[in-house]
Amino acid sequence: MAAAAAAAADASSAEAPPSPPAASRVVWVNGPIVVGAGPAGLSVAACLRARGVPCVVLDRADCIASLWQRRTYDRLRLHLPRHFCELPGLPFPDNYPEYPTKRQFVDYLNAYAEQAGVQPRFNQAVTSARYDAAAGFWRVRADDVVLAEDAAAVAAGATTTEYIGRWLVVATGENAERIVPEFEGAEDFAGPVSHVSEYKSGEAYRGKRVLVVGCGNSGMEVCLDLCDHNALPSMVVRDAVHVLPREMFGVATFSVAVFLLRFLPLWLVDAILVLLARLFLGDLDKLGIRRPAGGPLELKNTRGRTPVLDIGALARIRSGHIQIVPGIKRLFRGGAELVDGRRVAADAVILATGYQSNVPQWLKGCDFFTQEGYPRVPFPHGWKGESGLYSVGFTRRGLSGVSSDAVKVAQDIAVEWEKQTSTI
Ligand SMILES: Cc1cc2nc3c(=O)[nH]c(=O)nc-3n(C[C@H](O)[C@H](O)[C@H](O)COP(=O)(O)OP(=O)(O)OC[C@H]3O[C@@H](n4cnc5c(N)ncnc54)[C@H](O)[C@@H]3O)c2cc1C
Numbered sequence: 001m002a003a004a005a006a007a008a009a010d011a012s013s014a015e016a017p018p019s020p021p022a023a024s025r026v027v028w029v030n031g032p033i034v035v036g037a038g039p040a041g042l043s044v045a046a047c048l049r050a051r052g053v054p055c056v057v058l059d060r061a062d063c064i065a066s067l068w069q070r071r072t073y074d075r076l077r078l079h080l081p082r083h084f085c086e087l088p089g090l091p092f093p094d095n096y097p098e099y100p101t102k103r104q105f106v107d108y109l110n111a112y113a114e115q116a117g118v119q120p121r122f123n124q125a126v127t128s129a130r131y132d133a134a135a136g137f138w139r140v141r142a143d144d145v146v147l148a149e150d151a152a153a154v155a156a157g158a159t160t161t162e163y164i165g166r167w168l169v170v171a172t173g174e175n176a177e178r179i180v181p182e183f184e185g186a187e188d189f190a191g192p193v194s195h196v197s198e199y200k201s202g203e204a205y206r207g208k209r210v211l212v213v214g215c216g217n218s219g220m221e222v223c224l225d226l227c228d229h230n231a232l233p234s235m236v237v238r239d240a241v242h243v244l245p246r247e248m249f250g251v252a253t254f255s256v257a258v259f260l261l262r263f264l265p266l267w268l269v270d271a272i273l274v275l276l277a278r279l280f281l282g283d284l285d286k287l288g289i290r291r292p293a294g295g296p297l298e299l300k301n302t303r304g305r306t307p308v309l310d311i312g313a314l315a316r317i318r319s320g321h322i323q324i325v326p327g328i329k330r331l332f333r334g335g336a337e338l339v340d341g342r343r344v345a346a347d348a349v350i351l352a353t354g355y356q357s358n359v360p361q362w363l364k365g366c367d368f369f370t371q372e373g374y375p376r377v378p379f380p381h382g383w384k385g386e387s388g389l390y391s392v393g394f395t396r397r398g399l400s401g402v403s404s405d406a407v408k409v410a411q412d413i414a415v416e417w418e419k420q421t422s423t424i
């Protein structure tokens with residue numbers, strides 16, 4: 001019986017997986033295939049080119065840095081000082097402010113791609129990537145993104161291209177997909193429900209009662225923007241959250257943290273940050289904002305929970321312009337019932353409920369990434385997998401993590417590239 005079971009298991013593991021339908025096109029890539037043309041994809045491509053390694057960069061969007069260009073609001077600025085956000089090889093222009101605007105950052109990224117000669121293939125949505133061990137190549141499939149307006153293309157159906165190459169660089173980011181929670185009664189709610197990635201400005205919400213779900217940097221900044229446009233925001237704070245001042249006496253809190261980390265252990269830096277935040281911001285408990293037990297940097301590094309860097313929302317909470325409410329139990333026609341039984345009226349709901357990686361949806365047959373779509377090996381070692389697999393931008397350390405990964409990945413691939421090309 002046991003032998004029969006073992007034989008059956010052997011037989012099933014030996015069985016070849018069903019082969020996917022043939023791609024309409026096959027492209028042999030001389031060099032790495034980079035998936036994602038955000039800051040991570042651009043910077044690794046630039047570093048590769050600087051070392052003489054060609055690559056192909058694929059993106060599902062029709063432009064570079066689609067997160068920044070298509071899925072963020074107008075008033076957005078970098079919230080870390082500029083020198084923490086520069087990509088390898090190109091400083092920001094001298095006239096940029098300490099916290100560049102979204103427009104400035106996008107201009108910088110366009111200049112970066114241009115200077116490095118990176119020309120991504122757009123409208124290429126990667127649907128699967130797997131390593132073909134027999135051939136020693138990665139097979140990456142991408143569907144042409146067809147716009148609904150393009151009737152002829154829609155009628156012809158999606159074209160699939162298979163890219164085949166020796167190396168695969170995953171650069172699809174920590175914010176690839178929006179998180180959209182489902183609420184009981186959502187179908188009864190009379191107003192619009194949107195994700196913050198669709199929000200541009202509070203102009204559309206003048207005079208309206210808006211329920212903003214989530215109190216990360218997005219939720220806080222959108223509430224502030226709504227106030228500036230005379231809307232009436234309530235913000236759902238369902239759990240504890242760290243709020244830090246963006247600056248203390250003109251010095252960036254982030255810079256203070258980085259400086260202290262040179263001498264002190266992380267737990268102590270966290271304790272100092274919490275103490276300073278208490279001094280600068282006062283007791284937030286009174287406002288309905290509790291601090292988590294873990295420290296702000298610890299939670300950022302281990303769970304990806306970014307502390308809020310306050311740029312003015314707290315003042316509006318104190319003044320009563322932003323109302324804090326607990327978690328949502330259910331939605332109803334005119335608003336939401338909360339977990340404490342209270343009701344809050346709302347004309348619109350904005351979900352500032354965060355983002356997630358999409359790597360598990362398309363990277364098959366390898367366990368380098370966790371189910372959450374992050375490298376299993378923790379920072380600073382998560383940039384290199386097996387068989388020519390790499391990741392850039394999954395460090396939970398923002399743009400500075402992107403840059404440090406990109407340099408390491410390009411260096412590593414360049415060494416392999418030189419070995420391979422010199423033997424030809
Ligand atoms: C609102 C906001 C503000 C931020 N501000 C800062 C900041 O001030 N400082 C900081 O350090 N960090 C900040 N971050 C963190 C952010 O992660 C980085 O700024 C940066 O965008 C990460 O770059 P990336 O290339 O890894 O990911 P992204 O910028 O998300 O780029 C990934 C690209 O991959 C593409 N893609 C995804 N899936 C596929 C697929 N299946 N096929 C093809 N293409 C695909 C996407 O279209 C996208 O263009 C912010 C994030 C957000 C959401």
Ligand SMILES: NC(=O)C1=CN([C@@H]2O[C@H](COP(=O)(O)OP(=O)(O)OC[C@H]3O[C@@H](n4cnc5c(N)ncnc54)[C@H](OP(=O)(O)O)[C@@H]3O)[C@@H](O)[C@H]2O)C=CC1
Nearest residue numbers: 077078079181214215216217218219238239306352353354
């Ligand atoms: N100026 C800047 O540079 C900005 C930077 N960013 C960055 O973008 C990234 C994403 O930020 P953000 O979009 O704020 O996402 P976050 O993941 O940081 O925050 C999501 C928030 O939504 C809450 N949430 C999730 N699901 C629910 C639910 N069902 N009910 C109630 N609350 C819920 C979470 O609460 P809980 O903790 O309880 O799960 C959390 O407060 C971060 O790294 C951030 O720093 C964002 C905006 C501006």
Ligand SMILES: O=C(O)C(=O)Cc1c[nH]c2ccccc12
Nearest residue numbers: 079080300306307396397398399
């Ligand atoms: O803004 C983001 O999402 C970032 O990831 C930037 C960032 C990296 N490390 C941090 C620690 C505290 C606050 C922001 C960041």
